[in-house]
Amino acid sequence: MPDLNETKPSRLAPPQVPRRSFLSLAAIASFFGAVGVALAGVLRLPKPAVLPGPVRRYKVGYPDQFAMGSETRFEQENFFVFRDAQGVYAISAVCTHLGCSVARSREGFACPCHGSQFVANGGVITGPAPRPLPWLEVGRAADGQLVVYADNEVPEGTRFRV
Amino acid sequence: MATRINQAAPQNAVQEFWNNLRQVPQTAKEAWFRLGHAPESEREESQATFNNLFLHIHSVRINIRSLAPALTLGLGLISTASFLILCITGVLLMVYYKPSTTLAYDSIKDLHYVVFTGRFIRNIHRWSAHVMVVAVFLHMARVFYTSSYKKPREFNWLVGLGLLVLTLALSFTGYLLPYDQLAYWAITIGSNIANSPRELTDALGITQWLDPGGFQKRLLLGANFVGEDALIRFYVLHDFILPVLLIALLGVHFWRIRKDGGLARPEDPMGGSAEWGGSMKRVFEPLATKTYGLMALVKGRRAAVNRGPENTVMSWPHLFWAELAVFMLTTGLCVILSFHFDAPLKELANPSVPENPAKAPWYFLGLQELVSYSAFMGGLLIPVIAWAGLALIPFLDRRPGGEGTWLGTPGEKRALWQSLVFGLATVVGMLAFTVNFGWLRTWFPKVHQLWIIAINPGSILVLLYAGWSLWVLKRRNSVRLAAVALFTCFLVGFTVLTYFATVHRGPNWQFYWWPSQWPVH
Numbered sequence: 001m002p003d004l005n006e007t008k009p010s011r012l013a014p015p016q017v018p019r020r021s022f023l024s025l026a027a028i029a030s031f032f033g034a035v036g037v038a039l040a041g042v043l044r045l046p047k048p049a050v051l052p053g054p055v056r057r058y059k060v061g062y063p064d065q066f067a068m069g070s071e072t073r074f075e076q077e078n079f080f081v082f083r084d085a086q087g088v089y090a091i092s093a094v095c096t097h098l099g100c101s102v103a104r105s106r107e108g109f110a111c112p113c114h115g116s117q118f119v120a121n122g123g124v125i126t127g128p129a130p131r132p133l134p135w136l137e138v139g140r141a142a143d144g145q146l147v148v149y150a151d152n153e154v155p156e157g158t159r160f161r162v
Numbered sequence: 163m164a165t166r167i168n169q170a171a172p173q174n175a176v177q178e179f180w181n182n183l184r185q186v187p188q189t190a191k192e193a194w195f196r197l198g199h200a201p202e203s204e205r206e207e208s209q210a211t212f213n214n215l216f217l218h219i220h221s222v223r224i225n226i227r228s229l230a231p232a233l234t235l236g237l238g239l240i241s242t243a244s245f246l247i248l249c250i251t252g253v254l255l256m257v258y259y260k261p262s263t264t265l266a267y268d269s270i271k272d273l274h275y276v277v278f279t280g281r282f283i284r285n286i287h288r289w290s291a292h293v294m295v296v297a298v299f300l301h302m303a304r305v306f307y308t309s310s311y312k313k314p315r316e317f318n319w320l321v322g323l324g325l326l327v328l329t330l331a332l333s334f335t336g337y338l339l340p341y342d343q344l345a346y347w348a349i350t351i352g353s354n355i356a357n358s359p360r361e362l363t364d365a366l367g368i369t370q371w372l373d374p375g376g377f378q379k380r381l382l383l384g385a386n387f388v389g390e391d392a393l394i395r396f397y398v399l400h401d402f403i404l405p406v407l408l409i410a411l412l413g414v415h416f417w418r419i420r421k422d423g424g425l426a427r428p429e430d431p432m433g434g435s436a437e438w439g440g441s442m443k444r445v446f447e448p449l450a451t452k453t454y455g456l457m458a459l460v461k462g463r464r465a466a467v468n469r470g471p472e473n474t475v476m477s478w479p480h481l482f483w484a485e486l487a488v489f490m491l492t493t494g495l496c497v498i499l500s501f502h503f504d505a506p507l508k509e510l511a512n513p514s515v516p517e518n519p520a521k522a523p524w525y526f527l528g529l530q531e532l533v534s535y536s537a538f539m540g541g542l543l544i545p546v547i548a549w550a551g552l553a554l555i556p557f558l559d560r561r562p563g564g565e566g567t568w569l570g571t572p573g574e575k576r577a578l579w580q581s582l583v584f585g586l587a588t589v590v591g592m593l594a595f596t597v598n599f600g601w602l603r604t605w606f607p608k609v610h611q612l613w614i615i616a617i618n619p620g621s622i623l624v625l626l627y628a629g630w631s632l633w634v635l636k637r638r639n640s641v642r643l644a645a646v647a648l649f650t651c652f653l654v655g656f657t658v659l660t661y662f663a664t665v666h667r668g669p670n671w672q673f674y675w676w677p678s679q680w681p682v683h
Binding site: 052099100101110126128 | 347350351353354355357358361364365377380381384385386387389390391395513514515516517518519520530533534535536537600603604607611614669670671672
């Protein structure tokens with residue numbers, strides 16, 4: 001004879017969880033919860049909250065130091081400064097592929113690491129570089145010197161009139 | 163009246179003390195060497211193995227097939243030996259090394275020129291790192307070609323793949339520590355490969371919202387450039403985190419060998435009689451009235467009824483002699499190499515002048531060649547695909563057979579040779595084509611970056627290899643042969659790309675037949 005008091009478990013009448021199992025489950029869940037939170041804290045630590053490094057804003061000299069049609073390479077700062085009839089402009093020397101420093105070449109610029117080549121305005125002609133060399137913002141400081149904002153990218157062709 | 167034993171009279175205590183003191187050499191020796199003499203019986207040899215913490219990871223007896231040098235070539239042991247050498251020499255280097263951008267280079271110079279044996283120790287560290295990388299790769303190939311990843315050893319194959327990643331990560335993080343030009347530019351490239359998902363997100367225009375590449379790079383470098391924070395992070399990874407992980411995983415690897423029943427080897431013969439040691443031995447027939455299932459509570463098959471005599475010998479001394487020999491050979495090799503060839507040290511790292519050509523460590527040069535097509539595809543996606551493919555092998559090839567035998571199932575030799583030829587021809591053809599005719603960007607300068615990420619010599623090579631493997635699968639009707647085809651292609655491609663980038667890539671990553679043709683500047 002089947003026990004009439006024992007109802008078949010269904011979605012509407014789920015089997016009762018005994019108190020002891022419930023407490024054990026809660027204990028186990030709280031243990032893993034605590035471990036999870038602790039682990040998240042541990043893993044969060046190595047993500048830098050502040051990116052160290054200098055403000056990449058460089059005074060490069062007075063406008064008359066840049067002769068018409070000249071190009072100047074700033075090695076430590078990693079960009080080139082050009083002067084033509086329309087003004088002064090700066091192009092980054094950091095290859096957009098994997099961050100090597102490009103050098104001037106016949107076509108424009110060439111990267112030593114993986115062979116990317118760029119024309120004089122920074123456009124890619126060959127190699128794996130995914131983007132053209134960025135143009136950088138140029139401005140003037142209060143003392144009259146030109147300033148290159150190496151963190152600020154500007155559209156290609158943007159020149160600073162002097 | 164109760165008698166007290168060992169209650170010596172006070173006047174005898176001095177005598178007792180004196181006697182004990184005189185016997186210290188003898189009693190201390192007995193405490194150290196509990197047996198007191200070299201093991202003379204198999205029982206004593208067993209005790210020598212399992213009473214010792216450092217030896218007890220070995221089983222007491224070992225199958226003679228596992229001892230045959232031709233099966234394993236000792237490659238796992240060579241990897242372990244070179245890792246031990248790396249640990250010892252690494253700790254010695256830590257005594258003088260200073261992880262700071264201003265001091266690191268000078269401390270390596272001190273090690274090289276001033277510290278007694280410092281140069282030799284650094285050379286050994288460098289060379290055993292190379293030996294370890296080579297041995298780990300060859301060990302993987304050995305396990306694959308002897309079908310040793312098959313059930314029940316799938317899990318250990320995965321552990322081995324984890325060890326491969328850790329080995330490469332250890333080599334890579336160690337590369338930055340001297341902080342010379344070589345180190346600086348190799349790490350700049352390496353960290354920008356971590357940044358390369360940006361190539362995809364940039365092309366899709368979503369970097370602003372989703373930037374996994376930038377996150378990875380900053381996590382690795384602690385900054386946007388290689389500097390003090392990067393050096394400390396690499397130092398912590400190289401000297402603590404990665405070695406600890408590797409030791410833990412190595413423990414699991416060894417443990418699984420024991421639990422999976424020793425090294426993979428052919429089954430011992432069943433029933434009747436079996437040949438062992440040049441003579442026929444009788445095999446026990448099962449009795450109809452007996453239950454044998456309970457006789458062996460350990461994992462695996464039942465007790466030695468109905469099976470051939472076990473081809474086992476005592477681990478002490480046979481296995482230990484073999485291990486000692488491999489350890490000695492590895493150490494000897496590293497010492498000889500270190501005596502003749504110095505570890506390189508270029509000029510101090512200079513962030514404004516890259517090396518030309520700037521090359522990663524040799525085991526990453528195959529990847530660098532792929533990276534020179536597309537950073538994201540070559541540096542990240544293809545390695546991940548290759549690794550995942552390797553991890554899937556034991557789960558796709560589940561038909562038993564050939565365990566512990568080189569190319570043990572029929573047709574494997576043919577598949578190997580055909581795949582060697584196919585893999586070689588494809589990779590050489592691909593390289594020759596790319597060097598001579600360039601690629602998409604050369605023909606269509608305005609092409610969208612997404613096309614270059616998707617279609618480049620690297621991704622086409624992967625597709626050709628996958629296609630070849632599928633063709634073998636269909637044609638030869640065997641998963642194992644398809645796996646042999648794919649693994650062989652992978653191995654050949656990796657080797658050829660590494661060789662090509664090492665020898666034939668010069669300044670500006672251009673093709674040269676020989677480094678002596680590089681332009682002088």
